[in-house]
Amino acid sequence: MIIGKGLIALQFLDCDNDKIIFFASGVSNSSETDKNQFLREENLIRETLKAHPHKLFIYFSTCSIYDSSKYNSAYVLHKLQMEEIIKEFATHYLILRISNAVGKGGNPNLLLNYLARSIKDNKVLTIHKNATRNLIDVEDIKNIVLKYIESDIHNKIINVAYTDNFKIPDIITAFQDILNIKANISIEDLGEHYSIDVHELNYKFPITDKKKYLYNLIKKYYL
Template identity: 55%
Template sequence: MIIGNGLIANLFKENDREDVVFFASGVSNSLETAKTAFLREENLIKKTIEEHPEKVFIYFSTCSIYDSSKNDSPYVNHKLRMERWVEELCPRYLILRVSNAVGKGGNPNLLMNYLVNSVLQEREITIHSMAKRNLIDAEDIKNITLALIDKAQFNRIINLAYLENFSTAEILDVLEEYFDKKAKTQFMKSGQSYLITIPEVENYFTENHLIDKKEYVLRMLKKYY
């Protein structure tokens, strides 16, 4: 059972299961402030759990929780509150905190979509020199999630992120090479970086030979752009 129609939800269309709820609907914009948007997700979570208490509830949360610059943001506080709801109401659940997903389609404001479009359309990109973000291939999100379900790794919170963070400059270097196009940039000495630990999923990347940062970005570009 799939709840949602965005990038994450669409990953599981061919792997839908009657005994699992893939809950990937709700607030996805980290800049959201409207209480109605948060309430909509909260009500949908409660309703889905009440109607399907026998199913494993997979909730896709966010690694933005670890970003100290967003500690007081309505979005992060909402996601933490939803995580608590899932923990309290679900007999069997899995909370997956996802970093910056890269896949086919999705919101144009997603990091990789924004950077690719800016390079191709020759729009100026402001680079916060101290900022780093974590990119993860949407296909890897799907593969890891299904593996966790098969292993019955329930009633826990797990980070779904790549082995290392990327600076915007690192990502743009690969984009420029791939598209053979120079990015228009201006640098600001600012930005945040935060550590994401992935002990439960680290082996996935090593076993699948996905340990080279540059090659990982190139792989995603070839698949989706």
């Protein structure tokens, strides 16, 4: 059973079966503050767990909990609360904390979607020079999730992210190089770096060179 129609949910259409719930219908905008949106997700989670208490419940949470600038945000606090509900009421679960997913389409507020649109529209981008973000291909997300399912590993919280973060200015440079467009940017000496522990993943990314991985993402999804 797949709950959701967004970027991540679509990756699992060919994996759909009656023993697993892929719950990918949650709040995806990290700037969200609307309590009704949070309540909608909570109610749907509770209803789904009640109706299917013995199925493997796979929930896509967020790595934003490691970002000090977002830790106390309504979005992060909500996601942590959803994790606790799942841990309490699901017999079998996998909670996957995802970094910044990159793929074709999806929410326009996703980081690379926003940057690509702004650069193409020649909008001014205010860039924090020291800020970093972790980007991961949705195909890698899918492969990681399937690996855990096949391994029959349950009742864990797993960080699903690339092996390193990317500086925002480096992401802008990659877009400029590949799209052959000069970005309209304003740089501020601000921003923070935060690390995501992925030592448990035991996953071999198809591209291990950091710069090549970044450039491949942009060529793959934004050309």
